[in-house]
Amino acid sequence: MTGAVHTTGAIAASAFLLPALGFAIGPIFEKHEQRxxxxxxxxxxxxxNYVPKxxxxxxxxxxxxxxxxYIRKRNPALDTDxxxxxxxxxxxxAISSRCMHLGCPVRYTDAAQRFICPCHGGVYDFQGKVSGGxxxxxxxxxYNRVRNGQLEIGPRFSVNSQLRRFSPRDPGEPLDGIGQYLYPSRPSIRKLDKLPTE
Ligand code: FES
Incomplete structure (x- = not known):
């Protein structure tokens, strides 16, 4: 009787523990293609101005x-990173349209020279730095490069408020101060540091 109760308890516990564990460690094994x-x-x-692609x-x-x-040519007077x-x-x-709050798609508004997020009012300036929300x-x-007369877009990277480059992080993960240590990149994503050359 005791054994049956323990077995039933173990099955019930694993019904909610295993999916939670899967969600927690699954991203470690994700493959991220670099091209x-x-x-x-x-x-x-x-x-x-930005051109959307x-x-x-x-x-x-x-x-x-x-x-x-959203893509534009670098401006030496502005882009000093x-x-x-x-x-x-x-x-x-080349700026990603994924909002760094919860991931909604942002849109560049030429008149305001701002990226605006429709979900919770996030606002980014012309360089993509947070200016509100x-x-x-x-x-x-x-990353980007020119090959055979074409601009090519490569792997994504994240930046802090000084536009210093970091391996890609998820929305909601800060990269300034202690945030860069509290939110390290996933082991699978860290491979993006080694960028493909061809
Ligand atoms: S998802 Fe963009 S402000 Fe919340």
Missing amino acids: WQPVGRPDEFPND VITISDGIGETGKSTV KLPKGFEGEQFV PPVRPLDRF
Whole structure:
């Protein structure tokens, strides 16, 4: 009788513990493909406005796997963030449309020169830095390069308020001060530090 009760209890407990465990550690085993996607000729992109382009973030799930990236040419007077080794010649800024509060899609408004999130009023300035509302860090960005006369968008990275680059983090994870240590990137995502060259 006691054994039967314990067995039933174990089954009941595992019914809610196992899914929770799966959600917690599942992302560690996710595979993130690293590839470069052409989005247009370099001269399509001015340095004083963004051009939206759609890229595929996740393969095999149709429209759901696509996302808008806002792209402009770097402006030396404005874009003074340090470029990483191997990307010193990066000429463009490619900004993710995923809000850094809870992940809603933001939209660039030319008249205000701001990125606006429709969900909870998050506002980002022309560089994607937070200027109002609940987002905890600037909009993520993408590595980019020019190959064969085409601008190519590569892996995503996250930035702190000084636009210093970090491995990609999820929305809601701050990267300033102690936040960068409290929210380390997932082991699977950390591989993105090693960027593909071809
Ligand atoms: S998801 Fe953008 S402000 Fe909440």
